[in-house]
Amino acid sequence: MFTDDAGKGGISAGGPGNSDDSTRRTGGDLLQLITPEGERISHPEFDSWLQDVSDEQLGSLYEDMVVIRRIDAEATALQRQGELALWPPLLGQEASQIGSARALREDDFVFPSYRDNGVAYCRGVKVEDLVRAWRGSASAGWDPFTVNVATQQIIIGSQSLHATGYAMGIQNDGADCVAVAYFGDGATSEGDVNEAMVFAASFQAPVVFFCQNNHWAISEPVRLQSHIQLADRASGFGIPSMRVDGNDVLAVMAATRIALDRARHGGGPTFIEAVTYRMGPHTTADDPTRYRDANELEDWAAKDPIARLKSLLDRKGLLTAELEAAVAAKADAVAAELRAGTINMPDPAPLDIFKHVYSTPNSWLDRQQDHYSRYLASFGDPAEAATEEGAR
């Protein structure tokens, strides 16, 4: 078990059932419960966190992963068809996102990056809301308080501080919910992520740092970000860490549950490195063939998170025709909903540009809005005027 070990001069954590090794994490200790071939590896420590995961739930994890892969494919297609300006695919990271998000309680609060669409979907964000910002119809797709998910952050690593501050608030409130920051391997180089870990450790804030090491920060490999394994960085801040196979949905879920449980019980922050792989481009705007080897992609394709869970289901005799049909139907329905929601999304009204800059009136902005309204009115129909303006 991952135990706090403050008496020995710091909090530490290690491989399951091997806490003595906790401070000697130098690699090769990737926590895994499902092999790439779909074989379930028994693990006394981790398994104890998964006892409630029924066959039915395994099927539902599979469904979520298939659905978000389908959302990803549909959104990518929508971008190619000119309906979205940009899309950041999560292809390959389905287990990391679904495994971790499904471990959360409703009152936990998530601070995601722009790529964490699977997490958002899992928390109940409507599919068309996932693309609202990428279509340019709004800066963000949803009200954070309806799903307890902050809007997706584009500045790299910024949200790790927001999660930590939120966790400090939880602490002040005496509540037992947890804040979770999602970020990638590149973000660990940012000052904000490091400052977040300093604050979290100093105040023992109930926050989980969930790092999806997908190996690439646009074109820069993870080795350019860190000389050591990312999980090993946490110990320098006095934060226990786990390094899990991010393509193994059960390992991710168990690790997240352990971290959440620690946070709920006053054990402070935990850093999870989910080792996964971004199989697509950084966004629809880049070309990974320029910077990475085809063999690398092939190697990782063999570790595909969905294929892996599918093999496990098959081995367990759970991969029935009914399940496959139900999952396919759900994916089709969600994709259709996403497409219709995107294409039918109303454009904002011209004067919406002035809305919500401030909570209370601002004389500068009121004047600018007034002047622009008069300008639009000079054309007769404001909407028409805005269109003409845009066309110039």
Add this chain to the structure above:
Amino acid sequence: MTQMTFARAINSGLRKSLENDPKVILMGEDIGALGGVFRVTDGLQKDFGKHRVVDTPLAESGIIGTAVGLAYRGYRPVVEIQFDGFIYPAFDQIVSQVAKMHYRTQGAVKMPITIRVPFGGGIGSPEHHSESPEAYFTHTSGLRVISVSNPQDAYTMIQQAIASDDPVLYFEPKRRYHDKGEVDESVDPGSALSMEKARVVAEGKDVTLVAYGPLVKTARDAALAAADEGVSVEVIDLRSLAPLDFSTLEASVRKTGRLVITHEAAQSGGLGAEVAASITERCFYHLEAAPVRVTGFDVPYPYSKLEMHHLPGLDRILDGVDRALGRPNSLSGLEG
């Protein structure tokens, strides 16, 4: 009415806010046991506890970024940036997160964060301790920027800033911290002059002299000196730097026909440029002369043996008044 220093007046305003709203939380470096490097938060941790007055790790982006998270959770953080020159590591969190969160979320997430910044020069400090970075923030939509010039305003405006649902940069003129003034602590900040309004601190009819923060006192002294020469100067304390209260400025310039603005910050792209341009747009036919700026130079804040040359003093301001009035001045004879 009580005589108290500027620093004490802010302290008293902070205390009131902490008493009135359990969601107010103070954060910053050294603000607890030490009471802040300028003692502005003196005694507050002792009286309100370490959870209300939080000594943070030494990381400015961390201070602002965690305040964002606390605001998400329903708190009203009041953070202290120890010195003006230390705000730059927090710049991204302020302009990309604090300023834009309300807009980004279409009003769902409020950022009632107050960022206190001791600013300006004149105390003989080393590099990074005497800067005037206000224009960076007045240029950013979503922020409100105010600067206080006297203990009474310091007391009421800190409470108004904390009560605001919008984020507020609260610039404190550090060279005035020890100045004393009358403070009426019974004033309800809700009914006091709004922090968004400018104030006419001395009436006059010949020229409008606009200042804020540390230079309001200098501007008043200049007006007194000008009066000795028979020139009537109207002094306006902006108080709010964003948004600027143009109605008060316009009324004054329509009366005097002449405008001088002074600030410690560098001239180019500074607040003086905004005031001059906007007043010219609005009151062109009332102006008898081009607006005049008397500001710091476009140089890095100089080492202390030179700062008296950089900071607009009484005589430089009077020289500016002479330029606005077309009286003999240091630039007489220069074209353009």
